[in-house]
Amino acid sequence: xxxxxxxxxxxxxxxxxxxxxxxxxxxxxxxxxxxxxxxxxxxxxxxxxxxxxxxxxxxxxxxxxxxxxxxxxxxxxxxxxxxxxxxxxxxxxxxxxxxxxxxxxxxxxxxxxxxxxxxxxxxxxxxxxxxxxxxxxxxxxxxxxxxxxxxxxxxxxxxxxxxxxxxxxxxxxxxxxxxxxxxxxxxxxxxxxxxxxxxxxxxxxxxxxxxxxxxxxxxxxxxxxxxxxxxxxxxxxxxxxxxxxxxxxxxxxxxxxxxxxxxxxxxxxxxxxxxxxxxxxxxxxxxxxxxxxxxxxxxxxxxxxxxxxxxxxxxxxxxxxxxxxxxxxxxxxxxxxxxxxxxxxxxxxxxxxxxxxxxxxxxxxxxxxxxxxxxxxxxxxxxxxxxxxxxxxxxxxxxxxxxxxxxxxxxxxxxxxxxxxxxxxxxxxxxxxxxxxxxxxxxxxxxxxxxxxxxxxxxxxxxxxxxxxxxxxxxxxxxxxxxxxxxxxxxxxxxxxxxxxxxxxxxxxxxxxxxxxxxxxxxxxxxxxxxxxxxxxxxxxxxxxxxxxxxxxxxxxxxxxxxxxxxxxxxxxxxxxxxxxxxxxxxxxxxxxxxxxxxxxxxxxxxxxxxxxxxxxxxxxxxxxxxxxxxxxxxxxxxxxxxxxxxxxxxxxxxxxxxxxxxxxxxxxxxxxxxxxxxxxxxxxxxxxxxxxxxxxxxxxxxxxxxxxxxxxxxxxxxxxxxxxxxxxxxxxxxxxxxxxxxxxxxxxxxxxxxxxx
Amino acid sequence: xxxxxxxxxxxxxxxxxxxxxxxxxxxxxxxxxxxxxxxxxxxxxxxxxxxxxxxxxxxxxxxxxxxxxxxxxxxxxxxxxxxxxxxxxxxxxxxxxxxxxxxxxxxxxxxxxxxxxxxxxxxxxxxxxxxxxxxxxxxxxxxxxxxxxxxxxxxx
Numbered sequence: 001x002x003x004x005x006x007x008x009x010x011x012x013x014x015x016x017x018x019x020x021x022x023x024x025x026x027x028x029x030x031x032x033x034x035x036x037x038x039x040x041x042x043x044x045x046x047x048x049x050x051x052x053x054x055x056x057x058x059x060x061x062x063x064x065x066x067x068x069x070x071x072x073x074x075x076x077x078x079x080x081x082x083x084x085x086x087x088x089x090x091x092x093x094x095x096x097x098x099x100x101x102x103x104x105x106x107x108x109x110x111x112x113x114x115x116x117x118x119x120x121x122x123x124x125x126x127x128x129x130x131x132x133x134x135x136x137x138x139x140x141x142x143x144x145x146x147x148x149x150x151x152x153x154x155x156x157x158x159x160x161x162x163x164x165x166x167x168x169x170x171x172x173x174x175x176x177x178x179x180x181x182x183x184x185x186x187x188x189x190x191x192x193x194x195x196x197x198x199x200x201x202x203x204x205x206x207x208x209x210x211x212x213x214x215x216x217x218x219x220x221x222x223x224x225x226x227x228x229x230x231x232x233x234x235x236x237x238x239x240x241x242x243x244x245x246x247x248x249x250x251x252x253x254x255x256x257x258x259x260x261x262x263x264x265x266x267x268x269x270x271x272x273x274x275x276x277x278x279x280x281x282x283x284x285x286x287x288x289x290x291x292x293x294x295x296x297x298x299x300x301x302x303x304x305x306x307x308x309x310x311x312x313x314x315x316x317x318x319x320x321x322x323x324x325x326x327x328x329x330x331x332x333x334x335x336x337x338x339x340x341x342x343x344x345x346x347x348x349x350x351x352x353x354x355x356x357x358x359x360x361x362x363x364x365x366x367x368x369x370x371x372x373x374x375x376x377x378x379x380x381x382x383x384x385x386x387x388x389x390x391x392x393x394x395x396x397x398x399x400x401x402x403x404x405x406x407x408x409x410x411x412x413x414x415x416x417x418x419x420x421x422x423x424x425x426x427x428x429x430x431x432x433x434x435x436x437x438x439x440x441x442x443x444x445x446x447x448x449x450x451x452x453x454x455x456x457x458x459x460x461x462x463x464x465x466x467x468x469x470x471x472x473x474x475x476x477x478x479x480x481x482x483x484x485x486x487x488x489x490x491x492x493x494x495x496x497x498x499x500x501x502x503x504x505x506x507x508x509x510x511x512x513x514x515x516x517x518x519x520x521x522x523x524x525x526x527x528x529x530x531x532x533x534x535x536x537x538x539x540x541x542x543x544x545x546x547x548x549x550x551x552x553x554x555x556x557x558x559x560x561x562x563x564x565x566x567x568x569x570x571x572x573x574x575x576x577x578x579x580x581x582x583x584x585x586x587x588x589x590x591x592x593x594x595x596x597x598x599x600x601x602x603x604x605x606x607x608x609x610x611x612x613x614x615x616x617x618x619x620x621x622x623x624x625x626x627x628x629x630x631x632x633x634x635x636x637x638x639x640x641x642x643x644x645x646x647x648x649x650x651x652x653x654x655x656x657x658x659x660x661x662x663x664x665x666x667x668x669x670x671x672x673x674x675x676x677x678x679x680x681x682x683x684x685x686x687x688x689x690x691x692x693x694x695x696x697x698x699x700x701x702x703x704x705x706x707x708x709x710x711x712x713x714x715x716x717x718x719x720x721x722x723x724x725x726x727x728x729x730x731x732x733x734x735x736x737x738x739x740x741x742x743x744x745x746x747x748x749x750x751x752x753x754x755x756x757x758x
Numbered sequence: 759x760x761x762x763x764x765x766x767x768x769x770x771x772x773x774x775x776x777x778x779x780x781x782x783x784x785x786x787x788x789x790x791x792x793x794x795x796x797x798x799x800x801x802x803x804x805x806x807x808x809x810x811x812x813x814x815x816x817x818x819x820x821x822x823x824x825x826x827x828x829x830x831x832x833x834x835x836x837x838x839x840x841x842x843x844x845x846x847x848x849x850x851x852x853x854x855x856x857x858x859x860x861x862x863x864x865x866x867x868x869x870x871x872x873x874x875x876x877x878x879x880x881x882x883x884x885x886x887x888x889x890x891x892x893x894x895x896x897x898x899x900x901x902x903x904x905x906x907x908x909x910x911x912x913x914x
Contacts, residue, residue, distance in 0.1 A: 020853045027861035028849040028868060030796020030836035037795035125790075127781060213896045215800040215808055216862040265798070265862025266896050297801035488859035488897060646856035650898055654859065657899030681805035681894060689900040690891040 006645045006699045007435065014499040015709050018646045019506045021492040023263070035219040035235035035262040036294050043221065044073055046283050046293040047129035048276070049119040049136050050303060051111030054145035054369040054674025055158060058111060058138060061119060066135040071128035074286040075136070077119045078108035081282065082251040096163075100338045102249050104372055105278050111140070112160055112337035113371045114675050115302030122283040122291045145369035145674035149334040150311050152178040152368040160337065160367045178367045180339030185347065185420045186360040193326025193358025197317025201395055204313050205387035207723075207741040208667035209334075211306040212376045213658070213686050216265020217297060218304055222280035223290040230257045230284075232277050237267045237485055238524030243516050245274040246281060260515040261485045268658070269375025272524050273305055301679035305374025306668065308333040308341045312387040314350075322401050324356045324410045327419075331384060332364040336372040341365045342380030348420045349381035349720070350388050352458040353407070353429060353612065355416040369674045375526060377655060378459040378716035382662065382723060386741060389455035389724030394737060403454050403728075404437045404614075412458075428638030428702030429456065429612040435698050436614040441634040449620055450631065453728025456614045457720025461713035462527030463605040467520030468537040470498065470509075470545060472597045476584030478502065478545070480511040483522025484534040488715075489647035490525065496643050497535045497709065501542035503569025504583050520602045528611060528713030531643055532704075537603045539708055544599030549586055552593050556581075607706020611717035613637040615656060617725040621733045626745030626752070628664055628730055633722075634696040640704040640712030648714050653695040655718025661687045662719075663726035667742050767828040769794075770838025778825035785809045787825035788835060796836035796865050800894070807893030810866035811835050817873045817892075836865035839872065847910045848872055857906035859897035866893050871907045882913040 008016060026032040051058075063075040078084055083102035088095050102108070106117045119136050123129035146152045146160075159176050166173035168182045194200055220234040230252065236242045239259040247254045264271060276293045283291040295304070310333045317326040329350050335341035343363035350361055396403040411433060416424045436442055436454065446452045469481045480498055484490055495509040502509075523529065546566045553571045554561045557579050565574050571586050573579035581589075590597055618632040635652040642648040665685040669677040678684050703710025727738050736751035762777040769792075778787045785802070788794045788811075800808030802821045809820040812834040839846045848871050851857070858864045867890065874881050874889045881889065886907045887900070895903060 018856070021856075023861075024853045024858070025845070025849075027858055027864055028845065028852050029840050030794075030865045032861055033795070034798070034862060036799065037789075039793070039795075127779075213894075214860070214862075215806055215894055215896055216798070216860070217800070264860060265800075266860040268896070294799070297803065297805075489856070644856075646902070647859070650856055650859055650902060653899035653901045654897045655899075658896065680803055681801050682803075686894060686896065687899075688891045688894065689887040689904060692887075692900055694904070695899050695901045 004649050004697045006642060008701050012500050012709070014496045014506050015641065015643050016645065018644060019492060021489050022495060022511055023486060023491055032263045034216060034265055035233060038221040038233040038262060038292065040221065040223060040290040043290040043292050044122040044124060044287060045126040045129050046120055046122050046280050046291050047126065047133055048117045048279065048293065049133045051107065051114060051116040051118055053111055053140055053142050054114045054147065055143040056111045056140040057143060058107060058109060058118060059141055060139050062137040063119060066121060066132040069128065069132045069135060071124040072121060072132045074122045074283050075119060076282050076286065078106045081106060081249065084108060101245065104338055105249060105275065113369050115299065115371060116337070117279065120279045120283060122287050147369050147670045147674045149309055149332050149366050149368060152334065152366050153332060153364065160369065164367065179364055180335065180367055181365040182362065183344055183347070184362045187417065187419050188358030190326055190328060190358050190360050194317045196325045198320040199395065199398055200315065200317040201391055202313065202315035203391055203739060205390065205739045207310045207383045207386060209306050209309045209370060210662050210666045211301055211684065212268035212270035214266025214268060214270060217295040217300045218271065218275050219294040220276045220280050221290055221292040222277060222284045224281055224285040228256060230281050232257065232259045232281070233262055234259060234277055235264045235271060236261055236274065237264065237271045237487060237526050239485065239516050240483065240521050241272055241524050242274045242277055246278045249278045250281060258515055258517045261513060264485055264487050267487055268377045269379060269526055270305055272526060273374050275304060297681060298679040301684060302676055303371050305372055307376035307379065308335065308373045310383040312383065314387045314391045316391055316395060318395055318399065320399065322399055322406045322409050324354055326358040327351045327356050328360045330362045332366055333380065334366050334368045334370060336370040337367060338372045339365055339367055341373055342375065346380030346384040349458050350384040352418050353412055353456045354410045355412050359419045361419055377658065377719040381457065381459050381720045382659065385455065385457045385720045386723040386727065389721065390727050390739065393453065393728040393731065404433055407456055408433050424610065426702065426705055427610050427612060428700050431700050431702050432612050432614045432636045432638055435700055436616055436636045439616065439634055439698065441616050441632060441696065446618055449623060449733055450618060451729040451731065451733025452616065452618050453725045453732060454614065454616050455721040455724035455728060456612065457717050459528065459611045459717040459720060461532065461608045461611050462529040463533050463608045464523035464527065464529055465602065465604045466522050466534040466537040467602040468534060468541045469519060469598060469600045470541050472545060472587050472590060474587055474591050476508060476587035478504070478509045480509055480538065481514045481519055482511065482534055483514065483519040484530045485525045486513055487525050488650065489644060490530045490534065493531045493643040493647060494534055494538045498538045498542050501539045502545065502583060528715040529608070532608055532707055532711045532713045533603060533605055535711055536605050536707060537601045540601035540603060541599040544601060545597060548597045548599065552590060552597070553581060553586060555593050556589060605706065607704070609640045609704025609706055609712035611638065611712050611714065613717045613721055615721040615725040617722065617729045619726060619729040619733055621730060621748060626748035628743065628748070630660055630693060630726065632693055635718060636698045636700060637714065637718060638700045638702050638712060639714045640707065641701055641710035642699045643709065643711060645699060648699055649697045651714045652697045652718045656695050656722050657687050657692060659719045659722025660726060662741060663723040664742055763826050765826055765829050767830065768832045770834060780824065780826055782825045783821050784823040784825050784828055785820040788820060794835055794837055798862050798865060800862065807866045807870065808863050810869045810893060812869055812873050817870050834869065836868060839868060846872065848907065851906040851909045855902050855906035855909060857898065857902040863893060863895045867895065867903055875911060879911065880913045881911050883908060
């Protein structure tokens, strides 16, 4: 029996309901305008020439033959970017960050991964641009690449950046290294903690490079107008982020760049980086025409930002009664060509589900010859959880202890001090574990070639800046403008919070996502922050509207504002029952009492509520082929408050399934030259409908005190537990402990052979 | 520059003519020549199903068909799914069941689902999952999509 449950303690009129999203009809009829649907008159098409080598010095580039091809309007290389004409002296402390940002977009001296842009062409159509690519001559000095995180850390490994030195907790290393950063946190007394333990286990884990796998490839259209204004229509999770990146690379004031976020076809963190925007902008400046680019799927795999591969060592000590006494981990993640892997989040999240007195975590951010990694849903946490939650499963087996009871015994709760020093506020891990323990799925019997695994996961969730403006129309309908890109239903969830706060109907709020000239700074749709932070901005803006509506009523009734109250969408006099107006009736009088009413708010909240999830997975492993099928899956998650439960369930299900893919199938295969061998959806195998059961969900609601309706944010933590849950289930089914992702049929059979089973 | 060919085809019930180069895919023709951008490009190599259309009653990836091959054929795209009277029951069901998040794969899923239920009005969950295996969705985990199709199916 499959099901989706919501365990609500507080009910509202609009919040918590499941209305149809405002952008829904456009999206089921094909009318919604995504980035690549932009078509300005006279638009040229751009193609990017990319390095065929994973590591090479660029000696020279000859573009003359390509430029001479009929239909080609412009060709650019890194020489056309501002960085090329700025000296180290001029740039000072900014030199390295600009070099990395500019070179990432288009390589100036070295190609650092296969697919690294080296030139770009604008032509009358994509076919001509493609033909012209073959006419560009690039002379490369091919260098030895390194595409393994641990190899890249060794002395004598090929160096990517001659001047990169390790930042070791603030100390700069003496010689060049691929290790960009080493960071470390500790709490308590590690030696004492391990000495107190009755059982200490220590294992190593690895995970492979994986991709977010959004279905819409990166795209952008740029038009650099003759008045100097640069306009971009693009697919992004953060229009202001694109504006900032482009302005910085092209040395423009931010207000000279206007970014219009088009509908976005998936991102999961991968559409924060601006890959094509500055390239198309420079081509537009050169040609005087709009320039559009769309990546091929292979370009998306090879040259956007996947999630890092990792190597992790985890050590845990426990008493015989299951109480954890000490934890330790070392984690290394490959950032790809430029520093910035999410290893910091990985080590912070690693043990955040547990209340342990003694612990130490170390993280290494390492560059290698892969595309620069980008965020992918709870960046860093899924790898860390795979390692930690797998080792805990082994400990539970050794202690003969139920894995949920073990976790309940050690669970983090309000007041738990985490390893990085922060103290947990009200969190819902215990509630999630109790729900999982009592769930029909967990209580059901499992046997034969089947196995069951459980795991939990943590993600802090984010706040950051958001802006909202809302205007009351004279018919009482509220136009709601926001800077947050809607990637999976936030128009609906922000409109619901607005309607609830104003005491009006959901259908009386019309949300619109607007461009960077039309709203205040708004951080990316990411970090599970939008429903929380933009929601807070909407609530505050609605409160602003309410107080202005009270002023209008005071004017109409010729009375004091203090005598008036706003209750559930009705403005009324506190003592004179005759004087009351509904929101709509009052809206009709705005024109004659001073004109339109607009509410606005910009927020930068710090009251985000941490997210916790517990997943239960059942699998069947075919003993002959090693193929694993997930037969039942239940996701339990604390949403704080589910504003739109269907979209919360969608996040839980989508995250779980991405995690199942990460657990069983997905990985980049690199050959010795650093070339990705599987850059298509045929060979990079993401889950299809046939692979999966229904994904059962239970939404737990432990209200976040930092939000009026209790919202925590839900998008990311759903991908944290599934790899360990599936891995633990495979281990239960086969008796083999899988410590390397993905858990392919080959690895399962190999483990069987090693154990002499077949 | 290659020459252009005139092609006559039936698109969403209407006979139309267009000019295209032999190297242009039907996906490119729909989007760039005819301006019908409801059909989406996800991979351009037949592996994601975002550009699914119905061609003479069969679902195909329009990126794998040449524009010139549309001569004399009958094509349904997402733009032809709703009628002036309203949405197709599948479109309505996708909305009510929250079967889309980003929406980029939605046109392809809708046409593939329509094609299934046109031929097999009583398709069950297993049949639906099998039929939709050529369409990738990365947001939903397929659960709500399968439920949306099941709701319209007459399978009980």
